[in-house]
Amino acid sequence: MARRRIEHDSLGEREVPHHAYYGVQTVRALENFPLSRIQLSMFPSLITAFAQVKQAAAITNGELGGLDPARRDAIVKACEEVASGEHSDHFVVDMLQGGAGTSTNMNVNEVITNRGLELLGHERGDYEHLHPIDDTNRSQSTNDAYPTALKLAIMTAADEATTGLEHLQAALVERSQAFAHVIKMGRTELQDAVPMTLGQEFAAYAVMVGEGVRALRHSVDDLHSVALGATAIGTGITSPPGYAARVTEILAELSDRPLTLAHDLVEATQDSGDFVSVSAAMKRAAVQVSKIANDLRLLSSGPRAGLAEIRLPAMQPGSSIMPGKVNPVIPEVVNVVCYQLIGFDVAVTMAAEASQLELNHTEPLMALDVLHGLHILGRACRVLADRCVAGIEADEDRCRRYVERSTGVVTALNPVIGYERSAMVAKEALATGRPVTELVVEHGWLTAEQVSDLLRPERLVNPLTVED
Structure with a gap:
């Protein structure tokens, strides 16, 4: 049988796999929340952000006399390893969980602490020498550490999403230039309107995607205000004087983000409006990209009995019964992704509204949907650009005949x-x-x-x- 160690918390004892850097509270989370099977390890940006939060806290606590140099250095070194991607397979809690993210916070605390214990020359679980709550979680609570880490992770995910959107925009600009001379009929309400060029049509799509980029970037700006140091409800209880301002300053340096301390920490602890703004911007981009995907499917419909003004690259056979049929599978899957993002936005909106009194307990849902949504938005844009838009061809003769008729x-x-x-x-x-x-x-x-x-x-x- 695999070796195990015994750990305890305020509820009693649990066996923990001997090899695991996580501890008893993570084990309880695995028992309590076998839900989505989407683990924290699937979101490295959130793990990195959490490690930076814990590192900033350790440095600040060391400066203010709350940690001796040996414990501080062990935590800092463990955080650096975690932030670089090491030990990722020990972040095993389900992203969907009760407790406002406590299980995630404790998974991080336990991994960093047990790795720190090794660095100090002790066994995993020997918390007398370094404790996950008293030391690694010192001057923090889940209620300020979790949303701060989530904001940093969303910034990273938004960077990836905007890069994907810009990649799609560049592909659309290239096609607009290639099609600048192609005369076609413009249509309103699916009826003939007035002539235009296919280049103008694709240029409009490029501008549309650019507007999505602008909105997403603007929404991320509000995430720079964080409430680290607010601890449980925003009063700063259990943190020493000057801690909040200093830990925010250090975290800004570690993350290379222009972070500032929230003006009202009580408000910041319970208000999830910043996450709603990012989700709304994500949805806006999804709606715009989906509209483009719809148009590509419509403009390429046929190939003999539809509009057929453009030809999409053939990606795979389209039917198990109709020989020769090729479907617009790339725009279709982009539609699917965008519909998922719209659903995520509804969930994030309801989760933010569910905040009660001094804390929003639904932040894990917002974390999953916003982070996952931004990831698949960026990937979908790249797929649409590389496997569809870049290879689109125009049927110039057909376009001109439509105009003439x-x-x-x-x-x-x-x-x-x-x-x-x-x-x-x-x-x-x-x-x-x-x-x-x-x-x-x-x-x-x-x-x-x-x-x-x-x-x-x-x-x-x-x-x-x-x-x-």
């Missing part, structure tokens, strides 16, 4: 022949199947030369820059 071109003649005549000739063109241009000349409203000039491609797609 459409009654939408009559809008360009409207300022010259008037709305009533334009509406009449549009109806006549639909009824007879004849081109609008022929009918206008036949009625004697314009000459062929005048029609040709009014319907020049450059005038149709960018009339404000064309001189008469």
